[in-house]
Amino acid sequence: MISFYRIIKFALQDIGRNLGLSLMTVLILVLMLLSVNLLWSVKIIADKGAELLKNQINFSLYLKSNVTDKQLNDLTSYIKSFPEVTDLTTLKPPAVLSAFEKRNALRPDMLEALKELDENPFGPALVVKTQEPEQYKEILLALNVPEYESIIESKSFEGHESALERLQTITNRVESAGLGLSVFFMLISFLIIFNTIRVAIYTQRVEINIKRLVGANNWFIRGPYMLEALLFTLASLLISGGIIFAAFNKLDPYLNVAFTDGFSLTNYFSSHILYLATIEGGAVLLLTIMSSSLAMQKHLKT
Amino acid sequence: MINLQDVSKVYSHTSVGLSEVNLTIEAGEFVSIVGQSGAGKTTLVRLLIAEERPTRGKVEIGGWDISKISSDNIPYFRRQIGVIFQDFKLLPKKTVFENVAFALEVAGTPQSRIRSVVPQVLDVVGLSGKQDRFPHQLSGGEQQRVVIARSLVHLPKIIVADEPTGNLDTINTEEIIQILKKINEFGTTVVLVSHNREVINRLRRRVITIHEGKIVGDEKHGKYVI
Numbered sequence: 001m002i003s004f005y006r007i008i009k010f011a012l013q014d015i016g017r018n019l020g021l022s023l024m025t026v027l028i029l030v031l032m033l034l035s036v037n038l039l040w041s042v043k044i045i046a047d048k049g050a051e052l053l054k055n056q057i058n059f060s061l062y063l064k065s066n067v068t069d070k071q072l073n074d075l076t077s078y079i080k081s082f083p084e085v086t087d088l089t090t091l092k093p094p095a096v097l098s099a100f101e102k103r104n105a106l107r108p109d110m111l112e113a114l115k116e117l118d119e120n121p122f123g124p125a126l127v128v129k130t131q132e133p134e135q136y137k138e139i140l141l142a143l144n145v146p147e148y149e150s151i152i153e154s155k156s157f158e159g160h161e162s163a164l165e166r167l168q169t170i171t172n173r174v175e176s177a178g179l180g181l182s183v184f185f186m187l188i189s190f191l192i193i194f195n196t197i198r199v200a201i202y203t204q205r206v207e208i209n210i211k212r213l214v215g216a217n218n219w220f221i222r223g224p225y226m227l228e229a230l231l232f233t234l235a236s237l238l239i240s241g242g243i244i245f246a247a248f249n250k251l252d253p254y255l256n257v258a259f260t261d262g263f264s265l266t267n268y269f270s271s272h273i274l275y276l277a278t279i280e281g282g283a284v285l286l287l288t289i290m291s292s293s294l295a296m297q298k299h300l301k302t
Numbered sequence: 303m304i305n306l307q308d309v310s311k312v313y314s315h316t317s318v319g320l321s322e323v324n325l326t327i328e329a330g331e332f333v334s335i336v337g338q339s340g341a342g343k344t345t346l347v348r349l350l351i352a353e354e355r356p357t358r359g360k361v362e363i364g365g366w367d368i369s370k371i372s373s374d375n376i377p378y379f380r381r382q383i384g385v386i387f388q389d390f391k392l393l394p395k396k397t398v399f400e401n402v403a404f405a406l407e408v409a410g411t412p413q414s415r416i417r418s419v420v421p422q423v424l425d426v427v428g429l430s431g432k433q434d435r436f437p438h439q440l441s442g443g444e445q446q447r448v449v450i451a452r453s454l455v456h457l458p459k460i461i462v463a464d465e466p467t468g469n470l471d472t473i474n475t476e477e478i479i480q481i482l483k484k485i486n487e488f489g490t491t492v493v494l495v496s497h498n499r500e501v502i503n504r505l506r507r508r509v510i511t512i513h514e515g516k517i518v519g520d521e522k523h524g525k526y527v528i
Contacts, residue, residue, distance in 0.1 A: 006407050017395040210391045213351065214452065215381035216408040217374075 007223035014224055015231065021200055022232070028196045029236035029288075030243070032189045033280060037244050039185055040276075041265060043178045045255070048263055050171045057167075058087075058129045059136050060156040061143075065093065065123035067151045072124055075148055079128060082139055087129040096122040123153060134168065190287060197291035201225065201299070208299040218300050225296065229288035237281050244269060303329040303460065303491050304350070309359035311345050311515075319345030321515040322359070327493065329459065332486040334502050335495045336526050337512035343495045346512065347464045350493065351385050352376050364459055381409045384453025384490075388465035390445045392437040392452075398424065399433035402451045409456060423451045427481060443474030450481055460491045467498055475501060502526040 015022045063072065072090070080088055091099070097120045104110040114121075130136055140155060201208075211221045248265040255263060269276070304327040311319035320342045327333050337343050348354040349361050352368050361368035366379045392401050402423060403416045411419075424433055427447040437445055446466060453461055463482060467475035479501055486492045496502060502509060502525065509524030510517060519527065 002410055002412065014395070206391075207393055207395070210393055211404070211408070212377075213353075213380065213385060213391065214405050214408060215377045215379075216404075217377040220377075220408055 003220060003223075007220070007227060011224035011227035011231065015228060018204075021203065022228075025196055025200055025232050026235050026239070028192060029232060029284060030240045032192055033236055033240035033284065034243060036185060036189065036280065037240065037276075039178070039181060041248075044265065044268060046174050046178070048259060050167070050174070052259060052261075053167055054133055055129075057133050058127050059140070061126040061128065062096070062153045062156070063123040063125065063151050064153045065121060067123050071151050075151065076126065078148070079126065079139065079143075082130075082142070084130045084132070084135040084138065085128060086131055087127075089127040091125040091127065093120050093122050093124055096125045193284070193287045194291040194294075197229070197288055198295040201292055201295035205299045208296065212300070221300065222293070222296060225292045226289055229292055230285060233281055233285045233288060236284065237277060241273075241277070303327055303331075303364060304493070305360075305362040306349075307360045307362075309349065309356045309361055311342075311349065311354065312357045318515050320349070320356075320512075323515075323517055325510065325517060325520075327491060329491055330486070330489050332483070332492045332505070332507040333494070334505060334507060334509045334524075335493065335512060336497060336502055336509060338497070341512045342515040343497075343512055344464070345515075347462055347493075347495055350462050351383065352379055377408070381405075381456060382458055382460075384456070384458040384461040386446070386449050386453050386461065386463040386466045388468035390437070390442075390449050390469075392445060392448055394437055397434050397436055398429060398440070398448050401437070401448055402455050405452050405456050411456075419455060420451075423455045426454070426484075427451045428477075441474075442469050443471070443477065446470060446474070446478055447481070450478070450485075454485060458490065460493065461485060462493045462495075464495045465497070466494070467496065467501060479505070497526075499526040 061075075063075075076088060076090060079085055097114075100122065101111065101114070128136075128139065130139060143149070143152065143155075208221055245266065248269055252264045252266055255265060304325070306323050306325040309323045309325075310321050313319060323342075323346070335343055335346060345354070349356060349368060350363060352366075352371055355361075355371075356369050359369070363379075364382055366375075366382075368379075371379060393404065396404065399420055402420045406416050406419065421430070421433065424430055427450050429444060429447055429451065432440065432444065437448070440448065446469075450466075461482070466482070467478055470478065475498065482492055482494065483505075494505075506523050509519070509521050509526065511519035511524075511527065
């Protein structure tokens with residue numbers, strides 16, 4: 001117990017009396033944590049953007065004008081029976097006509113042609129959304145049966161297919177690049193932390209040797225450095241957390257323009273704070289303790 | 303107290319630190335070890351403080367067999383001897399008080415005892431009132447006194463002083479030697495390694511002369527003869 005108290009005392013003394021080195025170590029750790037969190041934020045925003053695009057994609061089935069209510073209900077029930085379908089909206093003929101007029105507001109020839117007709121030429125329409133864009137193909141394939149083909153006038157999805165494939169490719173590439181970048185950052189972080197701690201220990205090699213000669217055992221020498229690693233980790237987590245919160249607060253209004261569903265990086269960060277603090281703190285602590293153990297190893301040989 | 307039997311320390315084919323050294327030092331003796339640079343004095347000191355192990359032979363100090371001592375036991379052994387170095391080896395970021403107290407803290411001595419013993423020892427070496435200074439705020443002689451206080455504070459049975467006056471002027475040298483004599487008078491065995499002819503000759507104590515790794519002289523009231 002006395003030894004533990006002394007290890008705490010020596011660690012605090014060491015931090016205070018080597019203030020420059022302590023601050024530099026914390027600064028390096030903060031920069032490393034900020035880099036990791038920046039990468040993490042970019043990934044979150046990219047994922048959110050891809051999700052938003054996916055959500056905006058749907059396909060419409062335009063039905064013939066003579067379709068009966070029973071046929072419409074049968075088709076609706078059939079489509080809803082697919083687990084991939086997340087949303088199905090039925091548009092009545094007046095709504096389809098109104099949407100057509102809006103879409104072609106800048107094309108007077110189309111509107112003129114429509115006026116030539118005495119009645120609404122459109123039948124009802126179904127707007128379908130699935131969990132993943134690639135699932136549309138399955139639904140469309142399932143509709144290739146005579147019973148439904150006979151009442152479907154047209155499908156609006158065909159035009160979106162290539163755009164969807166491009167989106168999928170971009171999303172996959174962003175994910176692969178993110179993974180590669182994360183591994184690269186982890187490697188750089190490991191090297192930076194290892195070198196920072198190694199330099200810090202190297203500057204104290206004479207002291208370590210003196211402590212050995214006076215009769216300190218390895219744990220009495222190692223203990224304060226381990227504790228310092230823990231305190232540096234906590235300090236860097238707190239500082240980087242504060243900077244991140246402040247930065248996200250500034251960034252959120254800009255994100256709200258792009259993401260209209262109220263997405264906020266600050267809220268996302270707050271709701272994942274425990275998870276992130278555990279993962280990042282654990283990793284930094286493990287790295288600092290490992291680095292200091294390795295760096296001290298050769299100075300502790302008797 | 304200290305017993306070396308056929309001790310050799312070989313670093314390489316061309317570098318032999320000690321060669322078949324036999325030596326016995328009794329409890330309470332004041333022994334000077336002299337010799338030219340490279341004679342093997344430092345190797346002997348390193349063996350005495352378990353910084354090195356002999357290549358051959360047996361080194362026994364205060365009941366510890368240094369030739370076989372385990373790494374885990376070395377700290378316990380070192381807590382029973384006091385070591386004084388030429389280059390002081392003080393912890394630069396600790397005050398005088400903390401440097402001396404450190405020798406007790408590593409051994410788990412209670413804080414109350416540290417608070418009472420350290421000022422007494424600092425008083426013995428003439429450093430009362432300077433306990434809050436850092437090593438760089440002291441003169442060479444004062445730093446060496448802190449080292450002596452640190453080596454004394456845990457009441458060791460043996461003190462090994464490796465060129466303790468090497469970096470000091472005549473007045474400080476004399477003061478340090480007087481302190482070492484006083485320590486010896488209280489029953490502590492003192493092993494003084496030095497190449498200061500005047501100091502050795504004035505002491506008139508046992509002198510062991512080392513030359514090229516071998517003991518070439520051992521006189522009860524000897525002089526520096528090389």
